[in-house]
Amino acid sequence: MSEKVLMKGNEAIGEAAIQAGCQCFFGYPITPQTEISAYLSRKMPKIGRVFLQAESEIAAINMVYGAAGTGVRCMTSSSSPGISLKAEGISYIAGAELPCVIINIVRGGPGLGGIQPAQSDYFQATKGGSHGDFNMPVYAPCSIQEMVDLVQDAFDVADMYRTPVMVMGDGMLGQMMEPVEFKERSEKNLPEKTWAANGLNGRANHNVINSLYLKPEGLEAHNLKLQAKYKAIKENETKYELYNCENEVDLIMVAYGTTSRICKTVIKLAEKEGIKLGLIRPITLWPFPVEAFEKTVDKTKHGYASIELSCGQMVEDVRLSVEGRKPVFFFGRSGGMVPSPNEVLENVKKFIGGAK
Missing domain, CATH: 3.40.50.920 (Rossmann fold)
Incomplete structure (x- = not known):
């Protein structure tokens, strides 16, 4: 059994992502989640992984789209107003069926609001949060240990269902410190990423990542496919x-x-x-x-x-x-x-x- 270590919530999220195999992080600083970016900026380059502070939240979520399209595990994090800026990109990611993890450490609103903890992003997270018929799993941890565990679960669920997954904690969880244990995790039987745009790899044709369907019949068929996936998530992943x-x-x-x-x-x-x-x-x-x-x-x-x-x-x-x-x-x-x-x-x- 590994030893427990005292960590701030935001830093524990960063370490959990690393241990879950996150290869790329794209983000932009905003209180009260900036320590996630700060932690990963120190750690990721040392182990040969990508950390990139984008020029904006909009840029960051579109970088996630690109990296996720190649099949690598990737993550972004923000807080309330930043998630609003990422909303269009999140819908594109859901439409293109790309796995990724999105962290929201919620602050008070509306508008710029304040930097104190809140839970006022519930509608945004659970009712789509952007345009179109889509949902994404949303985890709500109550402790830093559970935050660690759920961040790691989120990567597996994202890969299993080809979907963005959000882990939503309030600003208090991001800033407080508690002992956490990074447990050894068993290998999950996850599907092979045969859909990824990562070269031919023996295929006759390149994979194409897309969320655009100009014919209504095609878009409806795609939506029905997504709804079947959301039904399976409801049946299997409710906690x-x-x-x-x-x-x-x-x-x-x-x-x-x-x-x-x-x-x-x-x-x-x-x-x-x-x-x-x-x-x-x-x-x-x-x-x-x-x-x-x-x-x-x-x-x-x-x-x-x-x-x-x-x-x-x-x-x-x-x-x-x-x-x-x-x-x-x-x-x-x-x-x-x-x-x-x-x-x-x-x-x-x-x-x-x-x-x-």
Whole structure:
């Protein structure tokens, strides 16, 4: 077993990417994720891999398109406004079915907003985030260890399904320090990249990477192919944690990332007051873990409460999953404000008292 090492979240992401076999990184600095680029700028050239600080976020994502098209593992990272600038390129990558990993360390918005942690990019990440009919898997780690593990998983999932994959953490996870272990990973049975534009390699014709379909019949066929892939991702890659949901509870909170850690403390505080709470923690934000609600809908007296660092985004998916069978409440802070466990508990008490 490897030893644990104390690392800042952003630097741990960089090391996880290296150990996952990332060959190329293209990025542009923006707080609070700049340490990812700084770490990789020191490490990648020493091991014969490519680090390139592009002239803009738009340039960086298009460099990812090119590198991914050759079949090598590649990654980019940014924070909220930078991801917006990458949006067109992400749609092109999804349309061309290219595997890559995109890191978003979320800051407060809208606009330039602020550099404090937030979860207000949920809609952008899970509802496409750009033009066209596409989705991409979105992982939401709650610790630096899980961030490391999910970054490495993301490269495998990207290669398995030929898709961009996002790992989305808030600014707190990027900046905090925790002990992490870089575990030895078993070899995955991943498909050979016979589609890559990397020379003839014994083929009769060159592979061409493209997302342009001028005939509507061809584009619809391509979209149906993509939808079949997204269906398989939903069936095989959905991840979530159920916490304290074994027995009947007064209310089940739904939270991800840093907020889920706060909610686990809320559960302990509530227990001292005779209030029983549970937690659904989505690990994949897309696909959203609808199954978790099917398993728990009969175990919550007063319904669910979506607890977020936003003005209310994930709560819409919670409502869709609950399908009106139980009340759904919302509590959130925005702009970089992080609630205390006591603040969350006081609002949970209101929900329980006000539920009919």
